[in-house]
Structures are given as structure tokens and as C-alpha cells.
Amino acid sequence: xxxxxxxxxxxxxxxxxxxxxxxxxxxxxxxxxxxxxxxxxxxxxxxxxxxxxxxxxxxxxxxxxxxxxxxxxxxxxxxxxxxxxxxxxxxxxxxxxxxxxxxxxxxxxxxxxxxxxxxxxxxxxxxxxxxxxxxxxxxxxxxxxxxxxxxxxxxxxxxxxxxxxxxxxxxxxxxxxxxxxxxxxxxxxxxxxxxxxxxxxxxxxxxxxxxxxxxxxxxxxxxxxxxxxxxxxxxxxxxxxxxxxxxxxxxxxxxxxxxxxxxxxxxxxxxxxxxxxxxxxxxxxxxxxxxxxxxxxxxxxx
Amino acid sequence: xxxxxxxxxxxxxxxxxxxxxxxxxxxxxxxxxxxxxxxxxxxxxxxxxxxxxxxxxxxxxxxxxxxxxxxxxxxxxxxxxxxxxxxxxxxxxxxxxxxxxxxxxxxxxxxxxxxxxxxxxxxxxxxxxxxxxxxxxxxxxxxxxxxxxxxxxxxxxxxxxxxxxxxxxxxxxxxxxxxxxxxxxxxxxxxxxxxxxxxxxxxxxxxxxxxxxxxxxxxxxxxxxxxx
Numbered sequence: 001x002x003x004x005x006x007x008x009x010x011x012x013x014x015x016x017x018x019x020x021x022x023x024x025x026x027x028x029x030x031x032x033x034x035x036x037x038x039x040x041x042x043x044x045x046x047x048x049x050x051x052x053x054x055x056x057x058x059x060x061x062x063x064x065x066x067x068x069x070x071x072x073x074x075x076x077x078x079x080x081x082x083x084x085x086x087x088x089x090x091x092x093x094x095x096x097x098x099x100x101x102x103x104x105x106x107x108x109x110x111x112x113x114x115x116x117x118x119x120x121x122x123x124x125x126x127x128x129x130x131x132x133x134x135x136x137x138x139x140x141x142x143x144x145x146x147x148x149x150x151x152x153x154x155x156x157x158x159x160x161x162x163x164x165x166x167x168x169x170x171x172x173x174x175x176x177x178x179x180x181x182x183x184x185x186x187x188x189x190x191x192x193x194x195x196x197x198x199x200x201x202x203x204x205x206x207x208x209x210x211x212x213x214x215x216x217x218x219x220x221x222x223x224x225x226x227x228x229x230x231x232x233x234x235x236x237x238x239x240x241x242x243x244x245x246x247x248x249x250x251x252x253x254x255x256x257x258x259x260x261x262x263x264x265x266x267x268x269x270x271x272x273x274x275x276x277x278x279x280x281x282x283x284x285x286x287x288x289x290x291x292x293x294x295x296x297x298x299x300x301x302x
Numbered sequence: 303x304x305x306x307x308x309x310x311x312x313x314x315x316x317x318x319x320x321x322x323x324x325x326x327x328x329x330x331x332x333x334x335x336x337x338x339x340x341x342x343x344x345x346x347x348x349x350x351x352x353x354x355x356x357x358x359x360x361x362x363x364x365x366x367x368x369x370x371x372x373x374x375x376x377x378x379x380x381x382x383x384x385x386x387x388x389x390x391x392x393x394x395x396x397x398x399x400x401x402x403x404x405x406x407x408x409x410x411x412x413x414x415x416x417x418x419x420x421x422x423x424x425x426x427x428x429x430x431x432x433x434x435x436x437x438x439x440x441x442x443x444x445x446x447x448x449x450x451x452x453x454x455x456x457x458x459x460x461x462x463x464x465x466x467x468x469x470x471x472x473x474x475x476x477x478x479x480x481x482x483x484x485x486x487x488x489x490x491x492x493x494x495x496x497x498x499x500x501x502x503x504x505x506x507x508x509x510x511x512x513x514x515x516x517x518x519x520x521x522x523x524x525x526x527x528x529x530x
Binding site for chain 1: 393405
């Protein structure tokens with residue numbers, strides 16, 4: 001194919017957007033709304049997952065040590081706990097520190113009552129162990145109990161189970177919503193592009209009669225669809241950014257309580273904008289180009 | 303050259319559109335194909351353009367055996383044929399110039415050639431001043447002349463005119479046939495399907511008559527001015 005012919009086909013694709021502006025606008029709007037709906041659903045899903053994983057990360061196993069434990073044992077245990085694969089963080093909490101904290105938390109009346117005791121510190125030395133995967137908390141707990149100087153383990157397994165269920169349900173609902181929206185949007189987009197191409201079936205028919213090859217007919221449609229897709233992606237990106245920032249501000253304010261429970265904050269738009277831009281542009285380009293080209297293919301069998 | 307050898311077409315509905323047709327049209331011939339509605343004229347054209355396949359028999363067009371031609375080569379076959387339809391079939395979003403140039407772009411013709419060839423054929427059909435006009439801004443007769451220009455722009459071996467005068471004023475019909483005759487005189491084979499007997503009587507030439515899917519008449523007829 002000559003360079004001039006290739007240039008002609010590209011030009012036909014670009015001018016086709018304007019020449020068929022009514023149908024182009026309809027496709028643009030449908031794709032914009034679809035991309036936005038699916039995009040915002042996915043963003044909501046990853047943020048819900050982030051909130052839950054933040055809370056999960058705060059789960060700690062308390063490892064109570066035997067009274068006779070020495071500093072050498074503590075140093076050794078610190079290293080060995082850290083070597084367990086599911087462990088993400090190990091903090092030693094000495095009995096002296098625990099005693100001091102307890103006294104500090106007491107009311108004046110309680111402190112006065114304490115003076116009648118013998119003054120001994122009854123609290124044990126402990127480790128606070130944070131873990132990565134809640135689902136294998138029981139296995140990690142068992143591993144921790146195998147050490148000689150470990151007296152007992154306190155792990156919030158029922159809370160962990162509830163969190164896992166919450167995370168799974170949230171993931172399931174989010175995936176279901178995203179998949180349903182994607183299917184609905186693909187059906188609507190496919191219908192719109194089909195209607196758009198259907199309106200030009202005579203044009204395709206004429207091209208076939210004068211000896212145009214299928215690719216010669218398809219290329220302008222491909223470029224036209226791609227351009228509409230890119231424009232819709234840009235539009236959807238601008239609207240998503242605006243909506244996301246607004247929602248981010250409102251939700252962040254509302255979720256302060258959850259953040260105190262250890263929940264991670266929502267992703268800021270600037271931190272995910274690159275991925276969102278790439279995803280929108282890729283989806284817009286592919287759906288636009290393929291949707292139009294496949295629809296045009298239906299009328300090529302003349 | 304066009305040749306039909308024992309060609310029959312039966313549609314899936316069971317209708318026999320053509321029944322054992324044998325026909326040969328040599329290069330440079332001009333032939334009218336006449337017949338009433340349902341006689342098989344449209345089926346004949348669809349066969350020539352490889353829009354449909356014959357149920358039996360062989361169709362040869364410009365060196366292509368349509369029974370053996372690959373789907374991919376159909377566009378090559380169509381590039382050797384210029385078609386003029388009753389309803390013009392111009393692309394409404396393209397100017398007159400673009401409608402005609404499109405045919406040359408399809409065959410990957412050089413830009414310089416397109417720039418000289420399109421104005422030339424538009425001059426032949428008397429529409430040099432309508433290059434930048436859109437089809438809807440033209441009269442029926444003018445649109446048909448654009449369609450004619452499009453049909454001959456890539457110098458095809460065969461021009462098929464399917465009821466080219468069906469949608470235009472009777473007076474202009476004679477101009478269209480005159481143009482087709484002129485093209486034929488330059489060596490292009492022309493097949494004109496029509497049911498306007500006045501035109502056939504006026505211009506004369508080879509007349510092929512179809513009735514119920516069979517050829518009932520295929521002879522040379524003398525022309526006269528009587529029908530005009």
C-alpha cells in the first residue's frame with residue numbers, strides 16, 4: 001500500500017468521526033458513561049480492599065513469655081520470631097513497661113489502692129507479633145508456641161475469621177458488580193457501534209462493489225472507533241478524577257474512626273492517576289476500535 | 303468477455319431464478335438485457351458481481367471463473383467491472399470528486415494520476431463544475447452521470463448498467479444511454495439492463511430477452527428515432 005493511500009485511510013477515519021457526528025456522539029457518550037461506571041466500581045473495590053487489609057494488618061498475636069526468661073532468650077526469640085514467614089513485625093513489650101503503662105492508665109483512686117499491695121510486678125514479658133495473612137493465623141500461632149520460653153499465646157482468631165469473611169464478601173460483591181457492569185456496558189457499546197455502522201451499511205456495500213478489499217474498508221472504521229474510544233476515555237478520566245476527589249474528601253472525613261482502628265487511608269487520586277489513565281485509554285481504544293471494526297465486518301459479506 | 307454455460311440459480315426459498323442459461327458476450331459488445339419483473343435480470347447481475355453463486359453451471363467474467371474464484375479475489379474481479387445502479391449508490395458523505403476518486407484509491411492508484419483522471423472523467427460526463435458538490439445537491443440525472451463516471455474511472459473491461467434510467471427523467475435517459483454507447487465505442491463491453499423498450503427500440507443493437515429465468519430472444523435489432 002502506498003504511503004498516500006495509508007494517509008488517505010487514516011484521514012478517512014479521522015474525518016469519519018465528524019461526518020457521522022450524531023452516531024459518533026452517541027458512541028462517545030455510551031463509552032464515556034460505561035468507562036466511568038466500570039472505572040469507579042473498580043476504584044471502589046480496591047479501596048474497600050485497602051481499608052480491610054489495613055485493619056487486618058493491625059491484628060496482633062500476644063506471645064506471653066515464662067517468668068524465668070533471660071535477656072539472651074528474649075534476643076534469641078526476637079530473631080527467631082522474625083524468621084517465621086507469615087510474621088511482618090515483632091515488638092518486645094517488657095513487664096516493666098507493661099507495669100508502668102498500667103499504672104499510668106489507672107485513676108488516682110486505683111493507684112492509692114495499689115499501695116496496699118506488696119509492690120511486686122505480676123505482669124509477664126510479652127512479644128506483640130503482627131502477621132501478613134490472617135487466614136493462616138492458627139498455623140503461625142502453633143509455630144510460636146513451639147519455643148521453650150513461650151508460656152502461652154493470645155490470638156484474636158474469631159476477629160480474624162470475621163475480617164476474612166468480610167474481606168471475601170466485599171471482594172465477591174465488588175467483583176460481581178464490576179463484571180455485571182462490564183457485561184452491561186459491553187452489550188450497550190456493541191449495540192451502539194452496531195447501530196452506528198448499520199447506518200452506513202450502504203456505504204460499505206458501495207465500497208465492496210467498486211472492488212475495495214475488506215481491510216481497505218475496515219481501516220477507517222478502526223481508526224474512527226479508536227478515536228471515539230480515546231476521546232471517551234479522556235472524558236471519563238476527567239469526570240472520574242473530579243468525582244473521585246470529591247468522594248475522597250467526603251469519605252476520608254467519615255472514615256476517621258476506621259483509621260483509628262488501623263485502617264489504611266483511601267488511595268489519593270494522584271497516587272493512582274497513572275494506572276487509571278493507562279487503563280482508561282487502553283480500554284477506550286480497544287473497545288472503540290474492535291467494537292466498530294467487528295460491527296463493520298458484518299456488512300462486508302457482499 | 304462474459305460467458306454463461308448452463309447456468310441455473312435456485313434460491314433457498316425454492317424459486318428458480320435462472321434455468322440453464324447459455325450466453326456469450328464478447329469484448330467490446332453492447333447488449334441490452336430486457337425482461338419483466340422476476341424474469342431473472344437482477345439474478346444475472348448478482349452472478350456477474352459474484353454476489354451470489356450459481357446453483358449449477360459456469361460463469362466466466364473477464365478471465366475469472368466465478369465457480370473457482372477465491373473469496374479474497376472477488377475484489378480483484380470487481381475492479382474489472384464498473385457498475386451503474388438504478389439508485390445511483392453514491393456515498394452521501396463524499397463529494398462528487400471523492401466518490402469517483404475512491405475507486406482509484408481502492409486500486410492504490412498514484413495521487414497524481416487520481417488528480418488528472420477524476421477531472422477527465424467528470425468532463426466526459428459533463429460535470430466538471432460539480433466536483434466539490436455532494437450527491438444530495440445534484441439532480442437524479444446528474445447523480446447518475448456521477449455514477450457513470452465512477453464506473454468508468456478505472457477503465458474497466460465491462461460496465462454493467464442496472465436500470466440506469468429508472469430513476470431519472472425520460473429525456474435524460476437518452477443522454478445516459480448515449481454516454482454508455484460512447485464508452486462502448488472506446489472498446490468497453492457494456493451490459494445494460496432495462497425494461498424501457500422505447501430506449502431499446504431507439505438505440506437498437508444486441509437485445510437479450512429474459513422470461514421466467516430463460517433466454518427467449520437474443521438478436522441484433524435495428525435502431526430508430528421513433529421511440530424518442
